Amino acid sequence: MTAHIALRAPNWQVHAACRTTDREVDWIDAEPESAAAADCEAICRLCPVRLTCAITALTKDESYGVWGGMDQVDREALRHADTQIAA
Known part of the structure; x- marks a missing residue:
């Protein structure tokens, strides 16, 4: 008997604004503070x-x-702030 596993995106991703945007937008490789990152962040603002x-x-x-309008620099700053608060 062969089991088939369906891979699905988490439920929240079906509602993400980025799912219906231009596939040319580079969500993964957008450098912080670049034009590509600004394009992504503009889409995220309405998500x-x-x-x-x-x-x-x-x-x-x-x-x-x-992710969620934050690039890797933003996320790192938030992580750093969190560790400062916890200390």
């Missing part, structure tokens, strides 16, 4: 699941790309 996306990136320690 109904922006906060969930950002939290996912922070909890999974994503190192690349724009």
Whole structure:
């Protein structure tokens, strides 16, 4: 008997604004403070699941790309601030 496993995106991703945008937008390789990152962040501003996306990136320690309107520099600054508060 062969088992088939369906791979699906987390439920929140179906509502993400980026799912219906131009595929030319480079979400993963957008350098911080670049025009590509600015394009991504503009789309994120209108996204109904922006906060969930950002939290996912922070909890999974994503190192690349724009998630929830934050690039890797933004996420690193937030992580640093969190460690300062915890200390």
